[in-house]
Amino acid sequence: MRIAAVDLGASSGRVIVADVSSGVITFSEVARFPNEPVRVGGTLHWDVLALYRGVLDGLAAAGPVDSVGIDSWAVDYGLLDADGVLLGNPVHYRDSRTDGVSDRFSGHSVFSGYSVYEASGIALQPFNTIFQLVAAAGSAQLAAARSLLLIPDLISYWLTGVAGTEVTNASTTGLLAAGGKSWSPQMLSLAGVPESLFPPLRAPGSPAGVIAPAAGAAAGTPVTVVASHDTASAVAGVPGAGNFAYISCGTWSLVGVELPAPVVSVESYEAGFTNEIGVDGTVRYLRNVMGLWLLQECQRSWGLPLEPLLAGAASAPAGRSVIDATDPVFLAPGDMPARIEAACRSAGQPVPSTPVEMTRCILDSLALAYRRAIDDARRLAGVSVDVVHIVGGGAQNELLCQLTADACGLPVLAGPVEAGALGNILIQARALGLVDPDLSSMRALLRETQRLVLYEPRA
Ligand code: LFR
Secondary structure, three states: OEEEEEEEOOOEEEEEEEEEEOOEEEEEEEEEEEOOOEEEOOEEEOOHHHHHHHHHHHHHHHOOOOEEEEEEOOOOEEEEOOOOOEOOOOEOOOOHHHOOOHHHHOOOOOOOHHHHHHHHOOOOOOOOHHHHHHHHOOOHHHHHOOEEEEHHHHHHHHHHOOOOEEHHHHHOOOOEOOOOOOEOHHHHHHHOOOHHHOOOEEOOOOEEEEOOHHHHHHOOOEEEOOOOEHHHHHHHOOOOOOOEEEEEEOOOEEEEEEEOOOOOOHHHHHOOOEEEEOHHHOEEEEEEEOOOHHHHHHHHHHOOOHHHHHHHHHHOOOOOOOOOOOOHHHOOOOOHHHHHHHHHHHOOOOOOOOHHHHHHHHHHHHHHHHHHHHHHHHHHHOOOOOEEEEEOHHHHOHHHHHHHHHHHOOOEEEOOOOHHHHHHHHHHHHHOOOOOOOHHHHHHHHHHHOOOEEEOOOO
């Protein structure tokens, strides 16, 4: 059967078509379209209609398929009025409107930072939907809103006319009770929104409606709810077994372990670990590390391609300067080289003086941040880790994979690069009855069918 995965990323969207039958998965990208944020009146927005057009064109290019599933980055949303019409373009999670909002809760009389964490299980990151809603409080748009749809749910609603709230992505709002079974009344009251703003929760694998005639060529195709948070799909697509940690490495690096239940201890709160919901009720216990965004933003400033930078960095001196790759100072778009220089300077470290040196500094810093996150995850969750899986675009970065193995003192298995799309596809394949339904069998299928590269730690 033919399955289409729509995967919307921070810089581009793609439509991937897969054939899944008797233990074989073949797939290819049939469409890719840019995702270019637009600043309007000082606020950074997603151009969500351009994305929707890309999805429609991509589905037309895909030809007839048996099911479509949609995933994207988390936390961002569109607000709809009483007629179901979008009220303005969604705001980008890297916009500055949430600056300082989450800090207000550290000294809050009712909602301390820890009480927010304990209720939701979600680390207090500035861009969480809950803080975006606090930042939007009092706006005419929020007052007029009758429903809130996260980005993949919005695209799905436009395609099918059916509104729902997919649970893995809903967990990133910070508005679900820890464990992800229901909305948290306290967190909704903190955000100042009623539960009725959210269409019914739905789980990966359930039907999401049928594409309407207005959507053109793809009309009549069933849409299946997938793990619509891209990281949830990517972690479902980790070919792991036994005691493994994962790094979902793209614009962000999401580093952690999979658990059966959330960990909401004070230590875990202080260490910045989040408990996002994964497929089949699993918990993605992880820390957000800035990821390849650091390098992508530098490249945007320099106007330089990746390959020569990586080739140079491989022979540059190791560990000369390292920055904290989890520091929110690197979150916003803008002059990244200047921010990295400032971080090195204030830590009393040598300031990288060439793009190659800065590339090395970024990769060393990421590897160190991965090691810290994995060590903290083991300690805080009381689990062992024998192997680290790197999935996503970063799995292609040989230097980063080797530095990670070295820093962690553990073998790294890199791949698949397309773990997110594969996770999306496998959830649909399962709903269609094409694969063995348990998560470990789906992962075994990936181990058998996908190319993985082993990096052993060097002394
Ligand atoms: C990765 C990701 C992360 C989330 C960040 C913001 O694409 O979805 O998991 O923390 O983007 O949505």
